[in-house]
Amino acid sequence: MKGLILGSVLVLVMVWLVWRDQKKQRPSRSRKKVQGALQDFLPMDSFREDGTLEVEGKFRRILRVGDINLFALSMQDILRLRETFKQTLQRMENPFQISVQARRANYTxxxxxxxxxxxxxxxxxxxxxxxxxxxxxxxxxxxxxxxxRTDRENLLVMSVLPKVGGESEEVQLERLHNEERIMVEGLSDMGIRYELLRPHQVVEAIQNFWHRQRAITQRYRDALERGMHAPRVTGTDDIPEEERG
Structure with missing residues (x-):
């Protein structure tokens, strides 16, 4: 009886030693911190350093543009703006989107x-x-x-699609930058302020659009620097070119 008990103890000890050796040989599983990517919470496929986005197979670029005070323009100026805008549209090969966003103002x-x-x-x-x-x-x-109160901003979203038969990313990006160049030339001819968004501004704009309940609060001095609340002259037919918009 004692021999049976002693044999059982020896077997258990040997099993424990084998299990301990196998455990030492296993690679340790260290928990690595994984940082969340933009794609985890925003609907985009890729994001480039120059601010170009890829969404559902389309490359996109975003411009922020100023306002036009039609009450401060003569009928001749209004007709000139309309004709210039029409010519700009005729030069562009792809449709674009106009997005008007509102953010909560901070007056601190x-x-x-x-x-x-x-x-x-x-x-x-x-x-x-x-x-x-x-x-x-x-x-x-x-x-x-x-x-x-809210501050409003106007965004122009330009995009291109690959042509039938396939097209490299380099060619698509070249066409996208050409679309942007045409739009910038048109805005300059119309005397409308514009701004090329930096990468983090592009992310903020998309986040504000897709997560409006968690929109980033805009500091009021940012609105002042962009001229969104700059005084405008009304009731005159002649306005210097640099003051329009």
């Missing part, structure tokens, strides 16, 4: 700037009546800043 920087200017003016004027008026003005601005 604007309020800080207003407070600094008002305080400097109060110190220079040194007048009690003006100081009281300035305090009411700042209170009014703070109340207005609490109201929900």
């Amino acid at each position: 920087d604007y309020l800080n700037y207003a407070k600094e200017v008002v305080q400097e003016t109060i110190n220079d004027v040194n007048n009690e009546a003006f100081s009281a008026f300035s305090e009411h003005l700042l209170e009014h601005l703070e109340q207005e800043a609490q109201k929900p």
Whole structure:
């Protein structure tokens, strides 16, 4: 009986030793951190360093363009813009998309700037009546800043498809950049501001379009720098070319 028990113990010890040796020989599975790609949360196939996108087999480029104040233009200027736009469309080989996006405005920087200017003016004027008026003005601005407002931007999305029979990516990208060149020339002839989006701006624009409930809050000073809230002259027939848009 003792021999049977001793034999069983020896067998168990040998099994445990074999299992331990096999475990040492197995390669260790280290958990590697995998960073999420843009394709995991945005509908795109690839993203290039110059901002070119590939979506559903199409290469795309995005331009941000300014506004046109038709009330500040004469009928002659309006007809010229329409004719220039028509000629631009005739030169392009592929359709393009116009996307108007709205983002929640953030007035924090604007309020800080207003407070600094008002305080400097109060110190220079040194007048009690003006100081009281300035305090009411700042209170009014703070109340207005609490109201929900949005900033709008216009995007032109240009794309090309491979031609029938197949076409290399290099040729497709060349045609896409040619489409962009034609559009830029047309915008310049019409006197409309435009901006070539940098890669991170392209991502923000697409994220804002596909995930509107989580849209990136836009800083108000960015809108000021882009001229989206620049003062416009109205009621005149003659506007310098550099002030149009």
